[in-house]
Amino acid sequence: MxxxxxxxxxxxxxxxxxxxxxxxxxxxxxLPVLTENVDELEQFTGDAKLEGKITILGFLGTEIGKIKGNAFNLNQKIYKRFSEFNDFQMLMMVPTGYEEEVTALKEELGTLSDVDKWNFVFGSTAEIETFFKSLETNLSLDETYGTPYVFIVDKDRNLRGRNDDEDEGVKYGFNTTSVAELNNKMEDDVKIILAEYRLALKKNNANRSK
CATH class of the missing domain: 1.20.5 (Single alpha-helices involved in coiled-coils or other helix-helix interfaces)
Incomplete structure (x- = not known):
């Protein structure tokens, strides 16, 4: 027994x-849609786009050395878990002129995992501010034009998040400073949106086979 x-x-x-x-x-x-039609990236330099991608979107600002710990948290808790999924990407916005700092950060991240789906785009601070406003969140960029928060943007350029979060009510972004938030909230929400697309793909394949 x-x-x-x-x-x-x-x-x-x-x-x-x-x-x-x-x-x-x-x-x-x-996963609830909080903002529709987030701006595309035409005005930014860098080989990346939002359309057709499930994107984890972040804003590194000008003090990349200070925020790289947040990037490592995101890499370990979210990227490494979901990077094998098709059409998944990390996309970080950075002010023009900080390309060397980004290269150094990507090299450091590369010692921990494959970084093929870590993408970076560059633009003026005015362009970054304008783009951030298109997210229509209750958050703001700091004086470095960065934020510790990252956002989930779907393939149709809609911002996804929570409209009934137990702590914040409407939750637009996830604080990468908090490993607990990445583990307990963001990981669940990324699972949900990936499951949503997998289910849609299965339905489309089933319909085609009829």
Whole structure:
């Protein structure tokens, strides 16, 4: 009897827990759209775009050395977990003139993981401010034109987030300074939007095969 109980705890319970949480993601529905039609990146230099991508969007500002710890948090907790998914990218906005600092940051990140889906675009501070306003959040850039918050933008350039967050009510972005927030909130929300697109893809494939 004791051996049976141990086997159940070691093997059956983890499987049941996995199925419960996996189904929970699918049953959770869509991640709410908070802002539609976020600006595209035509005015920025860099080989990246929002359309057709599931994007984790950030603003590094001019003091990249001070915020690189946040980038490492994001890399370890979000990027490494989801980088294998098609059409997933990290996209960081940086003021023009800080290309060398970005190269150094990307090299450091590259010692921890493959950084093929870490993209950076550059623009004037005015262009970055204008773009940030298109997100229509309750947040703002600091004096370096950066923020520790990152945002989820879907393939149609809609900002996704939470409209019933237990702490903030409407939650537009995720604070990369907080590992707990990345673990407990952002990871769940990225799972939801990826599950949403996987489900849509399965439906499209099923319809084509009919």
């Amino acid at each position: 004791k051996k049976t109980f141990v086997l159940v705890v070691l093997f059956v319970f983890p499987l049941v827990a996995y199925l419960f949480f996996a189904s929970g993601v699918n049953n959770f529905g869509r």
